[in-house]
Structure formats: C-alpha cells, structure tokens
Amino acid sequence: MAEEKKTTTAKKAVPKKTAAKKTTAKKAPAKKVAAKTTETKTVKKKAAAKTVTFRVKRGERWQEYDVAYDASTTVLSGLEQIKGDQDGSLTFRRSCRASICGSCGMKINDRSRLACKTKIKDMIEGMDHRNYQGRDVISIAPQGNQPVIKDLVVDITQLFNKVEAEEPYIKEGPERVEAKDKTAYEQVNAVSNCIMCGLCYSDCTELEVNDNFHGPAALAKAFRFVADPREGQKTDRLKKLSEKGGIWDCVRCGMCVDACPKGVAPMEAIGKLRHRAIEAGITNNRGAKHAIVFKDDIRNGGLLNEPMMLIKTTGLFGAIEQIPNALHLAKKGKVPSFFPEKIEGLDEVKRMFKVLEETELDVETKVLDEGPGAG
Amino acid sequence: MGLSKDLNYAYYPGCAAKQIQKEADWSARAIAEELGISLHDMPKATCCGAGNLQEHDPAAGLAVNARIFSQAEEMGMDIATICNTCLQTFSYANQRFKNEPELLADINEVLTAAGIRPYEGTIDVKHLAWVLVDDLGLDKVKQKVQNPLSGMKVAPFYGCHALRPFEVFAGRGGERPLYLDQLIQAIGGEVVDYQGKDKCCGFHVMLAGEEDFLSMSGGHALNAKNEGADVMVSPCTLCDMAMGAYQAKAEKKMGKKIGLPEMSISQLVGASLGLGKDRLGTDRLHQDPTAVFKKYGVEL
Numbered sequence: 001m002a003e004e005k006k007t008t009t010a011k012k013a014v015p016k017k018t019a020a021k022k023t024t025a026k027k028a029p030a031k032k033v034a035a036k037t038t039e040t041k042t043v044k045k046k047a048a049a050k051t052v053t054f055r056v057k058r059g060e061r062w063q064e065y066d067v068a069y070d071a072s073t074t075v076l077s078g079l080e081q082i083k084g085d086q087d088g089s090l091t092f093r094r095s096c097r098a099s100i101c102g103s104c105g106m107k108i109n110d111r112s113r114l115a116c117k118t119k120i121k122d123m124i125e126g127m128d129h130r131n132y133q134g135r136d137v138i139s140i141a142p143q144g145n146q147p148v149i150k151d152l153v154v155d156i157t158q159l160f161n162k163v164e165a166e167e168p169y170i171k172e173g174p175e176r177v178e179a180k181d182k183t184a185y186e187q188v189n190a191v192s193n194c195i196m197c198g199l200c201y202s203d204c205t206e207l208e209v210n211d212n213f214h215g216p217a218a219l220a221k222a223f224r225f226v227a228d229p230r231e232g233q234k235t236d237r238l239k240k241l242s243e244k245g246g247i248w249d250c251v252r253c254g255m256c257v258d259a260c261p262k263g264v265a266p267m268e269a270i271g272k273l274r275h276r277a278i279e280a281g282i283t284n285n286r287g288a289k290h291a292i293v294f295k296d297d298i299r300n301g302g303l304l305n306e307p308m309m310l311i312k313t314t315g316l317f318g319a320i321e322q323i324p325n326a327l328h329l330a331k332k333g334k335v336p337s338f339f340p341e342k343i344e345g346l347d348e349v350k351r352m353f354k355v356l357e358e359t360e361l362d363v364e365t366k367v368l369d370e371g372p373g374a375g
Numbered sequence: 376m377g378l379s380k381d382l383n384y385a386y387y388p389g390c391a392a393k394q395i396q397k398e399a400d401w402s403a404r405a406i407a408e409e410l411g412i413s414l415h416d417m418p419k420a421t422c423c424g425a426g427n428l429q430e431h432d433p434a435a436g437l438a439v440n441a442r443i444f445s446q447a448e449e450m451g452m453d454i455a456t457i458c459n460t461c462l463q464t465f466s467y468a469n470q471r472f473k474n475e476p477e478l479l480a481d482i483n484e485v486l487t488a489a490g491i492r493p494y495e496g497t498i499d500v501k502h503l504a505w506v507l508v509d510d511l512g513l514d515k516v517k518q519k520v521q522n523p524l525s526g527m528k529v530a531p532f533y534g535c536h537a538l539r540p541f542e543v544f545a546g547r548g549g550e551r552p553l554y555l556d557q558l559i560q561a562i563g564g565e566v567v568d569y570q571g572k573d574k575c576c577g578f579h580v581m582l583a584g585e586e587d588f589l590s591m592s593g594g595h596a597l598n599a600k601n602e603g604a605d606v607m608v609s610p611c612t613l614c615d616m617a618m619g620a621y622q623a624k625a626e627k628k629m630g631k632k633i634g635l636p637e638m639s640i641s642q643l644v645g646a647s648l649g650l651g652k653d654r655l656g657t658d659r660l661h662q663d664p665t666a667v668f669k670k671y672g673v674e675l
Contacts, residue, residue: 110570111550130541131549205535205575209590248583251591252426253575254463254539258550265540274430286583291427298428298439302421304390313582329395329620332659336394345419351489352438361434361481365471 052120054078056090057141058151063087064137069120075138076104076115079152092152099261102197106152107141112202114261115140130258143202145215159201162218168225173232186366187227191220191269193262200256200266212245216256216266219247223269226276238277247273248287272364289313299353302343306336377453377499382510384501385447386414387465389458390422391612395620398656399612402641403457403503405654409645410511410519412503414455417446423464426579434482440468441482445494453499455506457641459611460579463536465500466543472496502537504610504640505547508554513561521649523563527606527671529643530567530599530635531555532618534611535575555610555640562647569602571595576609576617586628592617593625593633600635605667607637615639620661636664646673 051066054075065086067078076094083090093103097116104115109123126134146154179185200216207213214222222241225231241247247270256266278288290313297304307326311319329335343349392400407414420443422428429436444465447454456462472479473496483493501509507516533555541549550573556566577591596618599607609615619637626633638660645655646668652658652675657665668675 129546129549131546131552133551133553205577205591206580206587209577209587209594210584249580249587251535251575251577251579251587253535255535255575257540267540271426271430275433278431290582291431294422294424294428295431295435298421298424303393304422304425306390306394310582318582325621325624328623328661332620332661334395334397334620334659340390340394343419343421348419348489348491349421349439349442352442352485352491353435355485355488356432356435356438359434359485361485363434363437363478363481 052078052124053137054082055137055139056082056151057139058090059148062139065090067120071119071121073120074116075108075113075118075120075123075140078120078138079115079140090152091150100195102195105143105197105199105202107139107143107202109135109139112143112199112259114197114199117261143198145202145204145207146198154198154202156198159196159198159215159217162214163196163221166214166218166222166225167237168221170225170228170230171233173236175234176232177229179229182369184229185369187272187364188224189367189369190365191224191227191264191266194220194224194264195262197261199259199261200264203255203259205253205255206249206251210245210249213249214241214245216250216270219250219273220264220266220269223273226273234276235280235282238273238280238282241273242277242282242285242288247277248285268365275364286313286318289315299349301340302346302349303340305338305340307338377501378448378451378497379453379499379510380451381413382411382506383413383415383452384455384503384506385417385450385452385498387417387420387423387443387454387456387461389456389461389612390425391616392457396612396615396639398659399457399615399639399641402639402645402650402655405650406507406641406645406648407503409648409650410507410515412506412511414503415450415452417443417450419446423461425460426464429464429467434485436464437468437471437478437482438485440465441472441479441486441494442491444469444472444498444500445486445492447498448495449492453501455501455503457503457610457612457639459502459534459536460613462500462502463543466545469496469498469500470543499545502547502610504554504558507644508557513557516558516561516644520562520647522647522673524559524565524643524647524673525563525671527564527667527673528567528603529559529564530569530602530604530607531559531572531640532576532595532599532607532609532614532637533573534609534614535573536613537610538573555608558640558644559608562644564643567599567602567604569595569599569604571598576611576614578613578617581617581621588617589621589625589628592621593629593631596622596625596633596635596637597629597631600633604635605670606643606664607635608640608643609637610640612639622662634662636660636662636667638664646675649674651675 051068054065055062065082095101095103099117123138124134142148142152143154250270293309293312388400424436486493538548559566577588581588642655
C-alpha cells in the first residue's frame with residue numbers, strides 16, 4: 001500500500017508546489033496530502049482558466065461538455081460543475097470525495113477509476129509511471145460488466161450479490177485458531193481495504209466473457225476469510241472456491257491490481273487462494289492440476305513437457321478431446337516432443353528441491369498492521 | 376542500471392519458444408544477429424514456473440527464479456526474453472529480491488545449501504522488444520530496414536504479462552506503453568488502434584475454460600480486423616499461440632471469419648530487415664501472411 005501512495009503522488013507537478021508535495025509524498029499519511037491539495041484548489045481556482053472537453057456516455061450517445069479546471073480539479077468536480085451549471089440531468093453516483101466510499105467509480109479514458117481520485121490534469125498530461133498517455137478530450141463512461149441504469153450509474157447488484165455469496169463473516173468450525181498476535185492478520189490486512197467501488201469488477205477481462213465468474217472483489221473478500229485465523233471452515237470455503245466460476249477461472253491479466261484504488265491487489269489474493277487450495281489437497285480440477293504439473297517437470301527435466309502437461313491437466317479423456325487441437329497445430333509443424341531436451345545441471349535443481357522440502361519458508365507478501373485504522 | 380554491456384544479453388526464450396512456438400525463437404535470434412545484439416544461451420536455465428509453480432509452491436517459485444538470475448549474473452548480463460509470462464514471472468520475483476533483502480537472504484540460503492551460486496540482486500529482466508527500443512535505439516533499427524512495410528496496417532497486441540501490475544515492469548508496463556507502436560512505425564508500418572490492444576488473450580484458461588479463452592482471443596482479433604488491421608503482432612509466444620494458432624478455433628466458436636494473420640514482433644521486424652521466411656519461420660503461422668506482405672511489397 002505504501003507503493004500505491006507513492007505512485008499516485010510522486011510525479012512532476014506544477015513548479016511551485018512540487019518541493020512541498022514531494023517531501024510529503026513518501027512518508028506523510030494520506031490525510032495530510034489530501035489537506036494540501038484542497039488548499040491549493042481554493043487558492044488556484046480564482047486563477048483557473050483552462051477548459052477541457054468531457055465526452056460523457058449517456059445511454060447510446062456521447063454528449064460533450066466544457067469543464068474549467070486547474071492543477072487540482074478532479075474529474076468528479078468536473079462532473080459536478082456540469083450538473084450544477086450546465087445540465088442537471090447528468091446522473092452519477094458520488095458521496096465522500098475522498099476515495100473512501102467507493103461510489104464514483106467509472107471508466108475515465110477507457111480504464112475504471114474513482115472520479116474523486118482522478119485529476120483532470122493527469123488525464124490530459126499523462127502519467128509517466130503508469131505509461132498513461134494524456135489525451136485532449138476526456139471520455140467518461142459507466143463501469144463495465146454491469147447493466148447501466150442511467151448515464152454513469154450502473155446496477156451494482158451483481159457485484160454485491162457475488163460478495164455476499166462468499167459468506168463474508170467468520171464461521172464457527174474445527175479449523176478456528178486463536179490469533180496469537182498482530183502478525184496473524186498479515187494476510188487479512190492485505191485485502192481488507194476493499195471499499196467495494198467495483199473498479200476491479202468493471203475492468204475484469206474474465207467477466208467480459210463469463211458472467212458466472214465470482215470476480216476479483218468477491219475473491220479478495222473470500223481470501224480475507226480463508227486467511228483469518230478465527231475462521232472455522234477454511235477448507236470448506238476453499239472447496240467451494242475451486243468450483244467452476246471460482247479461483248481457477250481467473251486469467252491472471254492483472255487488470256484488477258492496476259484498477260484498485262486501495263492497493264488490495266485481488267489477483268495476488270487469488271494466487272494465494274490457489275496455493276491454499278492445493279495445500280488443502282483440493283486438486284481435482286483442471287486449474288489445480290495444471291499448476292501442479294510445473295513443479296514436477298522443472299524438478300525432473302528442467303523444462304515444461306508440453307504434451308504431458310496437457311494429459312496431466314485434462315486427464316486422458318480430456319486429452320482425447322484435445323486431439324483435434326493437436327492435429328491443427330501439427331499442420332504447421334507444431335508438434336512438441338514427449339521428451340523435450342533436458343537442461344544442464346539438473347542435479348543442482350534436484351538438490352535445490354530437496355533443500356526446499358526440508359525448509360519451511362513463508363515467502364508470501366504480507367501487510368503489517370501499522371497502527372490505528374490500519375487493516 | 377542492470378549488467379548488460381555492448382548489447383550482450385542472457386537469452387531466455389521460454390518453454391513455448393523451445394517447443395511449439397519455435398518460429399518466435401528463430402526470428403528473435405535472426406533479428407538480434409542482424410541488428411548486432413548478442414543473445415547468449417542459458418543451458419542451465421529451467422522453466423520459469425509461469426506463475427503456476429509460484430501458486431503451487433511459492434518458495435520453490437522464487438528459488439527457481441533466483442537460480443536463473445544467478446546464472447545471468449555470473450554471465451555478467453541482464454536477461455532478455457521473448458515470452459510475456461516469463462517476463463512477468465521474473466519481474467515479480469526480481470522486484471521482490473531487490474526490495475526485500477531478507478527474502479533474498481532466505482532464498483540464497485536454499486541455493487547455497489544446494490551448492491548453487493547465490494543471487495546478488497543485480498540483474499535486470501527485459502523483453503527483447505525493449506532492448507530494441509531502449510538499448511539499441513530505433514534509429515539503428517531504421518537503418519537496417521530493407522523492406523519497409525509501406526504503410527501496412529499493424530495491430531499491436533501487448534499482452535497482459537508485459538503490462539500489469541505496472542509496478543513490476545520498471546516503467547515499461549502500465550496502461551499504454553508505446554514500444555510496439557514505435558517499432559511498427561520504425562519499420563514503416565501504420566499502427567492500428569483498437570479496444571483489445573491491452574486486454575487478455577485468454578491463454579491461461581485455455582485448458583480450464585476453453586470457451587472463455589476463445590471468446591477473448593477471437594474477440595480481440597476480430598476487433599483489430601474491424602479497425603482495419605492487415606496483421607497483428609505480439610511480443611509474447613503465448614499470445615501468438617492464442618491469437619494466431621487458435622484463431623481458426625475462435626472463428627468456429629464465434630461463427631465469424633476473422634482471417635487476421637498474427638505473428639511475433641520479431642517476425643515482422645525480421646521481414647522488414649529482409650531476413651526471409653526460412654530464418655523467420657513464417658511458414659509455421661496458421662494465418663498465412665503471404666498475401667498481406669505481397670500487397671505491401673514486402674519480400675519474404
């Protein structure tokens with residue numbers, strides 16, 4: 001999360017304020033930075049002069065509005081200008097203006113962002129650290145993967161239902177462990193900043209083709225409970241999560257990680273759930289089988305054995321189904337060998353895996369509890 | 376920073392390029408040779424784990440990667456790869472090793488106990504396409520062009536695992552990097568803009584959810600075709616497979632003709648350098664690009 005703060009603030013700003021901002025950007029809590037920006041806003045607004053065109057999607061058509069902005073004007077303030085001064089019929093959700101309530105998520109220049117956290121200036125001038133190229137006109141559309149109710153308001157029922165379906169509460173059961181200290185919550189902390197804004201749901205590439213996928217927000221929530229020491233039915237949860245639509249349907253595209261305004265990184269949580277599912281022995285599905293193949297192949301030969309991988313992942317029957325695919329690939333000479341070359345120094349790899357087996361290493365990323373309000 | 380000097384790189388093609396997508400490897404070696412980039416083999420390198428080993432056994436995933444990094448470090452070179460999934464897996468691990476000294480120490484303890492040289496955290500991991508743009512320079516590429524693409528309309532497909540999470544790619548990932556666009560323009564092509572450019576080819580659910588995979592790959596290819604693309608290029612052997620080799624399957628599933636030749640960026644750059652189909656392996660493409668090349672006067 002520290003990174004997330006850094007990246008949103010550390011970049012070339014207007015000359016005068018730069019120095020002050022840069023120093024606060026690294027260590028000062030987010031609150032202070034926020035206070036600073038509001039200050040600049042009021043001071044600068046009087047001198048504001050520039051305007052930008054907002055191209056807003058309203059049902060099937062796009063409507064353009066001119067919006068005045070300065071260095072600190074957010075897209076949300078721009079929309080409020082429109083609603084207040086130009087067109088009261090423009091409809092969008094908003095509440096806190098401080099990236100806490102999660103109401104104002106929308107697609108701004110093709111990616112889902114919180115309107116209150118997105119500065120107009122950044123959308124025009126670009127953001128180098130994200131390789132985001134600025135544009136003259138800002139396009140604003142409702143979130144994706146959900147039905148539109150009006151203008152920028154989408155029906156969030158699906159997202160909320162999917163989160164609810166994860167049974168987001170601690171359940172009694174035999175796997176409950178009493179937490180010894182704060183470190184027991186290092187994994188819970190990693191995902192509990194979710195504000196249900198739906199940005200990850202909106203940008204998820206798997207949801208674009210598969211409505212039944214639980215989606216990143218729900219799976220991050222599920223991880224929050226699987227990772228909680230007090231949860232009594234961890235394995236049961238992992239079993240359900242391993243079914244179709246669950247953790248193994250994620251394509252690992254990373255959209256959710258970059259979309260999340262709170263650094264929750266749902267894709268990482270999904271990876272951790274997959275790890276826990278395999279550890280718990282829930283491997284009777286193609287996703288888990290496929291993941292497991294790699295370890296044996298690396299240990300035994302160094303490289304992935306592609307034809308054997310297919311059979312081990314899909315089973316013999318599944319592999320027979322794959323024969324047309326194999327023949328199709330073979331048309332162009334793409335016939336992988338059942339005996340791929342072995343790497344040099346394989347003995348070294350075998351020794352390494354042996355050492356790993358004898359060593360208990362927890363290498364998962366963690367988020368420490370850093371005082372009141374953390375986690 | 377990094378270690379490489381005078382365009383020498385530890386070359387890591389990845390498992391797909393060694394087996395099914397051999398043409399990506401051939402063309403990468405061919406263009407490197409032509410452009411004066413030295414790719415050095417890593418005969419001791421294993422599979423990177425592709426994120427799968429990392430999910431199954433995270434510690435083993437990191438150890439496998441550290442062992443490969445250590446080999447490159449010993450060679451005194453950065454790693455250059457032609458597979459996005461290798462690129463992402465490595466970038467994730469390398470970023471952690473560079474920022475978490477305790478983690479690196481733990482993993483190095485494993486390596487040392489197995490008699491393997493520990494990793495000191497000094498190499499960079501790059502895509503060969505970045506090497507062309509950042510280290511060699513587009514001017515050098517331009518100078519070598521024999522068959523300019525003459526305005527051929529090329530749709531770049533960047534591939535998720537070279538984009539996200541943006542933090543792990545040292546400034547090269549993110550929402551809208553331009554290196555493929557720049558390469559396409561440098562060899563005389565015209566870049567086609569389309570919605571699917573930075574989306575997912577679906578490769579990683581090919582076996583677990585074939586329908587989803589085909590909807591993704593076919594959808595983006597069709598989208599690019601509809602925006603006027605003559606060809607599509609990707610920097611990733613897995614995207615190549617998804618968008619190219621499986622395109623006919625996607626057509627069947629969607630009930631629509633796509634007919635968009637797809638190839639690796641090395642093959643397209645190679646064609647512009649006049650390297651010929653034998654060295655570029657264009658005969659192995661399921662969507663034959665011959666007609667398109669002919670149309671724009673690019674000799675293969």
